Amino acid sequence: xYPHIPKKASEIKEGEFFYxxxxxxxxxxxxxxxxxxxxxxxxxxxxVGLHDWAGExxxxxxxxxxxxxxxxxxxxxxxxxxxxxxVIGFKPLSEDNxxxxxxxxxxxxxxxxxxxxxxxxxxxxxxxRRVTYGLNVIRLKAEHHFIKNS
Numbered sequence: 001x002y003p004h005i006p007k008k009a010s011e012i013k014e015g016e017f018f019y020x021x022x023x024x025x026x027x028x029x030x031x032x033x034x035x036x037x038x039x040x041x042x043x044x045x046x047x048v049g050l051h052d053w054a055g056e057x058x059x060x061x062x063x064x065x066x067x068x069x070x071x072x073x074x075x076x077x078x079x080x081x082x083x084x085x086x087v088i089g090f091k092p093l094s095e096d097n098x099x100x101x102x103x104x105x106x107x108x109x110x111x112x113x114x115x116x117x118x119x120x121x122x123x124x125x126x127x128x129r130r131v132t133y134g135l136n137v138i139r140l141k142a143e144h145h146f147i148k149n150s
Contacts, residue, residue: 003088005081009035009042012077015092017051019058020142021084028142029059030085033072033093033100034112044077047100047112048138054146061091071141072101075133083139105130 006012012032020028029051036045049069053059080087093099100112104127109116119127133141 002090003086005086006077007081009044009077012042012046012087013090016087016090017059017064018080018085018087020050020139022054022139022143022147024147026054026056026146027058028054028139028146029064029067030080030138030142031064031069031093031098032087033069033098036074036113045074045113046077047072047074048133049098049100050138050141050145052145054142058088061089064091064096066096069098069101070145072103072128073131073133073137073141075138076135079133079135079138082135101128103128103130 014032016032018030020030022028031049031051032046033049034047036043049072051064052068052070053063102109102111104124107118109119110130
């Protein structure tokens with residue numbers, strides 16, 4: 001089953017992790033935090049987190065154990081393959097005490113893909129803004145964190 005480049009929502013599950021090749025030959029690690037569902041069916045929109053990890057080899061379960069998520073965003077499932085990555089393993093989010101970070105979008109508090117309701121403007125600073133990544137953005141975010149700032 002691993003490694004694979006997912007093309008259909010039925011080929012993924014929350015907790016899977018994937019490598020992101022970086023320009024210096026090293027790798028970053030993304031984690032599937034949530035899958036959007038409409039009418040009970042998975043869509044190709046996924047919420048991913050970027051682990052605070054980079055290394056010379058593909059990430060392992062041990063590498064990302066209790067490793068923080070430093071950014072999260074919604075992206076299309078095809079982004080994993082587009083950046084040259086592959087899903088290489090599964091680790092339940094609960095093993096790392098991970099869950100999607102609450103974010104705000106258009107006046108609403110969102111956790112994963114669940115709308116938790118409206119929030120007042122003065123509470124916006126308590127959360128990050130929900131962002132949607134284009135096909136290459138997860139790699140660009142990883143480059144910013146692990147290459148440009150090193």
